[in-house]
Amino acid sequence: METVQKAGHPKAFNMIFFLEFWERFGYYGLQAVLASFFVKSLGMxxxxxxxxxxxxxxxxxxxxxxxxxxxxxxxxxxxxxLLGAVTLMLGYTLMAIAGSDKSMVFLALGFVACGNGLFKANPSSLLSKVYQNNEAQLDSAFTMYYMAVNVGSFFSMILVPIVGGSYGLDLGFGICAAGLVIAILNFIFFRRLVKGLDSPVGKEPLSMRKFAVVVLGLLLAIFVSAWMLTNLMVAHWFLAIVGTGVFLVFFKMIFEAKGAERSKLIAAFVLIIEAIVFFTLYQQMPTSLNFFAIKNVEHSLLGMTINDPEVFQTLNPFWIMLASPILAWLYTHFGKKDQDMSMPGKFAFGMCLCAISFLILGFSAKFANAQGIVSVWWLVASYFFQSMGELLISGLGLSMISKLVPQRMIGFLMGAWFLTTAIAAVIGGWVATLTTVPKSVVDPLVTLPIYANVFNEIGIVTVVIAILMIATVPTLNRLINKKDRVEN
Incomplete structure (x- = not known):
């Protein structure tokens, strides 16, 4: 099939965009309410x-x-x-019927975790194959693809908390399951658009033996995952082992590569490490920032009363949706003129914006009212800077992998990119605990200084990291632009 067009994006892009929209709709609908669900329904x-x-x-x-x-x-x-999407749909269905049964909830989350593990790297890997002959459009394509993530999350992070608050979260989680049904049907009906675009093994007839082994392994992983959620130390050790294994394989790839390929893999490794810092900050949105919005931010916006303050998390995908088409156009415009900012430069600038987002929240405490409540516009501004930083780091991470990594390694290293989020999730969870107060403490005047101090400290540390990243930009650019010598 034709993989590029003279203008615009190929039809295969639209199919993958729609697939990712519904998959992320389900996941972010769950994420928006999960931490507060643990508190309200499971008594944590x-x-x-x-x-x-x-x-x-x-x-x-x-x-x-x-x-x-x-x-x-x-x-x-x-x-x-396809297998990952079906597994996710089953997970959300279980969440819808689990109620306050902790064992059932953890089993459902096991389905979601394993389904996402199967699914997540592969649409972006498929997208890279669509654009493998058109690198000039790659940043634009992945920025628009990232918008699919945020369009899906925007609508689900509004709908699920509101539906959950009014009719119960069982219906909210049911909506997440319905989104996956739509994603699966979309993929089945429009799969012809990516005919011939697959990994080499995907172009061969399906081996039922391999399929059976994967399904059995999947079921085992689901039950082990559910068990690990009740044994968090084991979960953290497991992540450490998996992370160490993945990075050892990455080091092996770097060691075995030569010339320009090795230089680009080294640059990719450094950028992946930098991304861990960003994802630690990102992890504060559904945790400490969400609880800050619940406890210390006015529950109204543009004259509208917000009864379910978890909805404030939609500020993140809102800004992403607004800015993604603009940035995609800028990347294409300046890319054609060979004037686009380098990938390391974008990462460093993005980290500066993330630092500002937390310093704004810390500063907002000085303008709180007598009850310890700050204006919602501080939160709006913070989410703006965090979201712009996200577009420059997370939004371009997959494009970075596609540019710097050979096609034979791309699926695995797409996974390594997402592993940075896993590592940061644990670190981010620990960072978020710095803002916690006893369940009996509900006075905003008590919670406000706790949040403000932690956000200020996060902002200052991030400024230092951003400065270090800026200093490494020239070196990383040299690694990325290195060319192999051509023998005469």
Missing amino acids: DDAESFVVFGAFSAMVYGYVSIGGYIGDKVLGTQRTI
Whole structure:
């Protein structure tokens, strides 16, 4: 099939965009309410909910490398996408019927974590194959693809908390399951648009033996994941082992590569490490920032009363949706003129914006009213800077992998990219616990200085890290632009 067009994006892009929209609709609908669900329905305190949420998020992203490998080497990209989507749909269905049964909730989260692990790396791997002959459009394509993530999350993070608050979260989680049904049907009906685009094993007939092994392994992983959520130390050790294994394989790839390929892999490794810092900050949105919005931010916006303050998390995808088309156009415009900012430069600038987002929240405490409540516009501004930083780091991470990594490694290293989120999820959960107070403390005047001090400290540390990243930009640019010598 024709993989590029003279103008605009190919039809295959639209299909993958729609697939990712519905998959992220389900996941972010769950994420928006999960930490508060732990507190309200399972009786956890704030600190425990943050740590369990971090462990779950770590599993969600920690398994992505495995899913990338299965897509590359075992089942094929497209088959792995379909299996992952079905597993996710079953997970959200279980969440809808679990109620306050802790064992059932953790089993459902096991389905979601493992389903996401199978699914997550493979649509982006498939997208990279669509644009493998058109690198000039790659940043634009992945920025628009990232918008799909945020369009899906925007609508689900509004709908699920509101529906959950009015009719119960069982219906909210049911909506997440329905979104996955739509994603699966979309992929089945429009799969012809990516015919011939797959990993080498995906172009071969399906091996039922391999499929049976994957399904059995998946079931085992689901039950082990559910068990680990009740044994968090084991979960953290497991993540450490998986992370160490993935990075050892990465080091092996770097060691075996030569010339320009090795230089680009080294640059990719450094950028992945930098991303861990960003994802630690990002992890504060559904945890400490969410609870700050609940306890210390006015519950109104543009004259509208916000009864479910978890909805404030939609400020993140709102800004992403608004800015993504603009940035995509800028990347294409300046890319054609060879004037685009380098990838390391974008990462460093993005980290500066993230630092500002937390310093704003710390500063907002000086303008709180007599009850310890700050204006919602401080939160709006903070989410703006955090979201712009996200577009420059997380939004371009997949494009970075596509540019710097050979196609034969791309599925696995897409997974390694998402592993940064898993590592950061655990760190972010621990950071969020710095803002916790006893369940009996509900006075905003008591909670405000706690949040403000932690946000100020996060902002200052991030400024230092951003300065270090700026200093490394020239070196990383040299590694990325290195060319192999051509023998005469």
